Amino acid sequence: MLWDPESCSSTRSTQPPLTKSAGASQQTPKRMMLWAVKTAQRGRLLKGGRHFGRSAGREGEAPEEPEPGQEQQQAGRRSLARRSRLHQQEEALDTARESAASAMSHRASSSSSSFSLADCEVIGFDLDHTLCRYHLAHSAPLIYESFAQYMVKEKGYDKELLNVTPESWDFCCKGLVLDMEDGNFLKLSEDGSVLRASHGTKHMTPEEILETYGRKEWKHFKTMSGMVSRSAKYYSYDNYFDLPGALLCARIVDGLNKHSPRRKYEFWKDIIAAIQHNYKTSAFKENCGTYFPEVKSNPEKYIQYCPDSVKKWLRRLKDNGKILLLITSSHSDYCRLLCEHTLGNDFADLFDIIISNALKPGFFSQSPNQRPFRTLENDEEQEALPALDKPGWYSQGNSTHLYELLKKMTGKLEPKVVYFGDSMHSDIFAAHHYNNWETVLILEELSGDHDMFSTETESEPLEKKGKYERHHPKALNYASKQWGSFFVDGVSGKGGAEEILVNTWSCKCVCAYSTITIPSIEAIADLPLDYRFTRFSSSGSVTAGYYPKPPKSLLSSGEPMATK
Known part of the structure; x- marks a missing residue:
């Protein structure tokens, strides 16, 4: 199964949203020790309270007089209970010390710059x-086709969804966020403000973005940046299986607007149904949907x-x-x-x-x-x-x-x-x-960042090409003309000041959560196993952890190149 149902459904995690700074893994060793000891103490008090509640009479009632011979037995049981509680407390404190030591050890091992x-x-x-790795020029149209066929045949969407031009693929860009209710796609800065946007595939002007979102943080940014759960209100596109779905959703918005413009959109449930139809666990065995039968018959193509x-x-x-x-x-x-x-x-x-x-x-x-x-x-x-x-x-x-x-x-x-x-x-x-x-x-965008406006030429007439060869996308790891670089983007300075480059939210996530980032495993396969990479660091340059070199767009934004 290619998609985790959790990643696409509107079911929320029961855990609260957390940011990196709030997660347990980011606590200092001292705070970890204090937290662990307090937890053990709370456990002791709770256990003691429950024991006391069982042995005492209800409020307003005198305790029962023990029968002859029972008082000694009760004293013995109380002594055993005390020893048991002390043993549990000691175990809890030992566990707390081990947890704190573990956190200290891991923090020390991760604090190195390499x-x-x-x-x-x-x-x-x-x-x-x-x-x-896939041949993206073939796999992306196939994934799109698997969704579009279902949406048209089973859900009654416009047949125009099935017609995709090569130019349409420029819309695909990692890091986009779909606001499901508004039908808008957003590219966000590291502080959560909207850098670029489209309604469906239709590009929104800077004036339209300012009117719709202002310069402030996007309304769902805090929840999304925690990344603990998906939401019924938005979806972020971060991998090559997702990107054809972004193009499909944008074109669905276009089609719905063509028939009757609306303020809210409710097509996501149909997207989930299309995913389940094509990529459910049994789909491969049953030859169900469009995707698996095609890949099984032509694996070398994809x-x-x-x-x-x-x-x-x-x-x-x-x-x-x-x-x-x-x-x-x-x-x-x-x-x-x-x-x-x-x-x-x-x-x-x-x-x-x-x-x-x-x-x-x-x-x-x-x-x-x-x-x-x-x-x-x-x-x-x-x-x-x-x-x-x-x-x-x-x-x-x-x-x-x-x-x-x-x-x-x-x-x-x-x-x-x-x-x-x-x-x-x-x-x-x-x-x-x-x-x-x-x-x-x-992150294949590392190798595609150098060519912002790549185009592919077709060597054969379309009529000679196979079913899934007719609509080749641009190389999906290359920057989109509509969306620009995955890593940075320009914003207008206040009061007509010169445009400045800012890092995207996606770029921020790269250096916040990855140790290093590479374009492919092949890029490091010939290195000695003891080769020391420069890791990303919360206090260092945002370019430090990229290997073999940082993306050009980040270097042009003024970030210094890390020394290896």
Whole structure:
């Protein structure tokens, strides 16, 4: 399964929105110790209170007189209860000290200005657009087609949705946010103000943006910047599976306006239905929808082969004693197709643990009771497991039980884990925020930032091309003419002052939640395993963690290049 239903539905998480500074992982060791000790003390008082309440009579009543011989028994029971409470308090304080020590240890290890894979015992990978890269010029139109066909045939939307010109793909840009109620797409600055906007695909002028949003923070920015849950009011597009859906939603707004302009839009529920139809867990096996049947019949058209340098790098990691994880939200049958085509039929030998249908970001944030691991038999999920006790291939699961197994496998109380992924919300933020893992963001925009206005030429007449070859998008990692750079944008100075460049909200997230950011795994595959990367730092330059070099648009904004 390519999409986690949590990521698209309007169901909110039960956890409150948090920012990086408010998360437990960002507390100082001293505050962690105080918090842990106070928690233990509160537990002691609560237990004592409940014990007292049971032994005393109700208000206004005299306590019962003990029968002969009972007083000594009651005294003995009270003594045992006191000893039990003291033992529980000591255990709670020991746990508190261990938690505080763990936080101090991790904080100390993360405070270095450099990062090296050699320091990590465990190295985990996402699959789609991380280890497995797609031919975006083919996969993006196919994803769009899978949605559009359903919306037209099953939900009665305008057939014009099926006609996409090559120029239309310029609309696609990572970092956009859809305001579902207004039908507006927004590009936000790091402080939450609106830099650019469109209504559907129609570009909004600076005057229209100022009239609609002003210069203040967008109304949902605080909630969105916490990234703990999705919302029924907005959706942020942060990966290449999402982007064709952004174009589709924008064109739906255009079509609805053409028939009857409106103030509010309610098409999102139909988008969810289209996702479920095409990408539900059983869709691959049932040959359901448009996407899976096409990829199964022509995998080489949509999926890139993994470079030999990356395969050798993975084997080198294994030979150096690293534990390798594959954690993907794709179901096991689709995961197997991707891995066999990308890495070869012996791909499973490269990984100690494979977790499919992981349902990220819930894998990182949910408890073992909410997300137990399940075994697989012929790609069918079996019984829930009370714990994870050995390496293998599993489905669903949670990072808590995984980490307990990693402790056993490494023989360490706190094995250091790094996770590679391409989605800020599902991979990078979640692994960083909930688990304090090191994170490596795969951001292909790093290699496309140099060409702001790329165009693709077609060597054959359209009538000679296949069904999904007719509407090639621009290279999706290249900057959009309509939206500009992923990293920065210009804003007019007050009082007619000269335009200044500001960082985008997406750019801020990159340096806030990733340890380093690279355009592809291939970019680091030939480096020594003990190579020391400059990491992003809360006190350092926003360009520090980019490898092999920062995006040109950031350098032109006046940010200094970090020294390696």
